Amino acid sequence: MTRQSDFSDLLILGNGYSAHLAAIALDPVLPVRSMIAPPKRNVGAETLDGLVGQHAHSHIFLPRLEQELERIDQSLLPAMADHGCRFVPGSYRLSGDAPAGSRRMFATRWQFDEVVETLFRQRIQTRHVDATVSGAKTEADRITAISLTSGDPIPICPSTLVLDATGTKSPIMTTLADTESGVINQPGNVVYITQFFRGLDTRARPLPDPLIECPHDFGAIAMMLYPGAGGWFSISLAIDAAHKALLREMRDREAFMSFCRQSPHVAAWIEAAEPVGPNKIYINPRNTWNVSVFETGAAPANYLAVGDALTTMLPTLGANCSFAATHIRIIRDLLADRAPHLHHAFSTAVNAEQFAFFQKALVGKQAADGVTPYEASSQNRPIKRFKRRLRRLLGQDRARIIKQLSDSSSL
Numbered sequence: 448m449t450r451q452s453d454f455s456d457l458l459i460l461g462n463g464y465s466a467h468l469a470a471i472a473l474d475p476v477l478p479v480r481s482m483i484a485p486p487k488r489n490v491g492a493e494t495l496d497g498l499v500g501q502h503a504h505s506h507i508f509l510p511r512l513e514q515e516l517e518r519i520d521q522s523l524l525p526a527m528a529d530h531g532c533r534f535v536p537g538s539y540r541l542s543g544d545a546p547a548g549s550r551r552m553f554a555t556r557w558q559f560d561e562v563v564e565t566l567f568r569q570r571i572q573t574r575h576v577d578a579t580v581s582g583a584k585t586e587a588d589r590i591t592a593i594s595l596t597s598g599d600p601i602p603i604c605p606s607t608l609v610l611d612a613t614g615t616k617s618p619i620m621t622t623l624a625d626t627e628s629g630v631i632n633q634p635g636n637v638v639y640i641t642q643f644f645r646g647l648d649t650r651a652r653p654l655p656d657p658l659i660e661c662p663h664d665f666g667a668i669a670m671m672l673y674p675g676a677g678g679w680f681s682i683s684l685a686i687d688a689a690h691k692a693l694l695r696e697m698r699d700r701e702a703f704m705s706f707c708r709q710s711p712h713v714a715a716w717i718e719a720a721e722p723v724g725p726n727k728i729y730i731n732p733r734n735t736w737n738v739s740v741f742e743t744g745a746a747p748a749n750y751l752a753v754g755d756a757l758t759t760m761l762p763t764l765g766a767n768c769s770f771a772a773t774h775i776r777i778i779r780d781l782l783a784d785r786a787p788h789l790h791h792a793f794s795t796a797v798n799a800e801q802f803a804f805f806q807k808a809l810v811g812k813q814a815a816d817g818v819t820p821y822e823a824s825s826q827n828r829p830i831k832r833f834k835r836r837l838r839r840l841l842g843q844d845r846a847r848i849i850k851q852l853s854d855s856s857s858l
């Protein structure tokens with residue numbers, strides 16, 4: 448069985464959020480010798496067109512992430528706040544002492560990634576190898592070399608712990624998961640279409656509460672609006688994949704905007720800013736649970752995985768970045784405690800902390816027949832609107848807001 452004392456150093460595969468956070472968290476217990484990943488494209492506010500994949504979509508960051516960052520290193524949250532990324536009450540109607548479960552970090556994905564990468568660069572000195580991993584060679588139950596898509600394999604000392612943070616398409620995890628019956632890999636049957644906006648002018652009038660007033664269930668389409676820092680925000684439509692004609696229609700920016708404007712709350716945000724670029728599409732995110740490769744002895748003894756390489760859930764839950772932080776904190780604690788049976792202890796902890804939440808993600812809602820117009824939805828019946836307004840006027844809406852936010856906090 449693997450003992451922490453078997454490991455001399457850490458090799459991280461990948462160069463994304465999970466890789467950077469893992470390096471920051473694990474370096475104090477196991478030095479990060481090097482990282483292998485293809486060269487990074489610089490994307491962000493100035494190069495929005497270059498954004499692809501999940502990074503081109505609305506992101507929200509849940510309280511589980513706040514709690515995990517605090518547990519990983521108490522200096523992380525203040526350092527992130529210095530760079531403009533901080534957790535705050537998730538509703539304008541709540542004050543600073545709102546319960547933990549109702550807090551959120553509002554940031555675009557590139558703003559969040561930039562901050563984590565900046566902290567990584569400030570704290571970790573390591574060798575970066577510009578290459579794409581294609582697999583691993585093993586001998587006697589240990590990885591002895593990392594195969595690359597170009598060039599010779601990189602030999603690995605059996606005492607090096609290889610941490611896989613290469614995301615959903617991890618070549619090593621894909622091979623391991625293929626032969627593992629306990630692995631769960633299900634289509635989400637949903638397509639995301641996202642439009643970014645910038646130049647938000649909040650001086651003109653206060654805008655509707657983004658997480659409370661703006662989300663709307665249209666049946667075959669769910670709409671969400673997430674603010675970022677610096678006047679940015681995005682609107683995403685999660686559309687049942689079965690509705691192909693709807694998908695095609697919503698790719699048209701004007702059709703997308705006029706659909707979103709049905710909600711007067713969302714329309715107020717749209718009027719206060721400019722759309723930037725064409726809308727972006729993400730097809731069929733999956734629910735995956737690869738944890739069982741660490742339960743059965745299938746994984747090499749000097750291999751672990753974090754982030755999307757280990758688990759993914761439907762993006763509407765907004766939970767994946769916070770789940771990656773949990774994987775990383777668990778590994779940090781196991782290494783620090785010199786856990787004797789690393790794979791067993793890791794899979795047991797991940798199962799105990801995350802599987803129940805993952806199972807809820809699997810219980811997807813039935814595909815709706817079509818789209819219910821905003822005005823016709825049950826939550827917009829005049830009596831319901833009146834009651835909402837009254838509760839707000841009387842200051843009695845806070846308990847509901849706290850419950851709504853806490854129910855989706857992933858804590």
Ligand SMILES: Cc1cc2nc3c(=O)[nH]c(=O)nc-3n(C[C@H](O)[C@H](O)[C@H](O)COP(=O)(O)OP(=O)(O)OC[C@H]3O[C@@H](n4cnc5c(N)ncnc54)[C@H](O)[C@@H]3O)c2cc1C
Binds near residue numbers: 614617
């Ligand atoms: C539409 C959408 C919306 C989402 N919204 C949210 C949200 O609101 N909140 C939330 O918490 N999460 C959200 N997520 C999930 C979140 O984006 C991911 O969980 C997160 O990006 C995972 O980070 P990661 O570092 O594990 O993987 P990735 O971000 O995929 O990073 C993988 C890294 O590995 C590198 N790499 C890939 N292949 C190789 C290889 N073969 N060799 C070497 N390096 C390689 C890549 O270059 C990259 O640097 C959303 C996902 C989607 C699809």
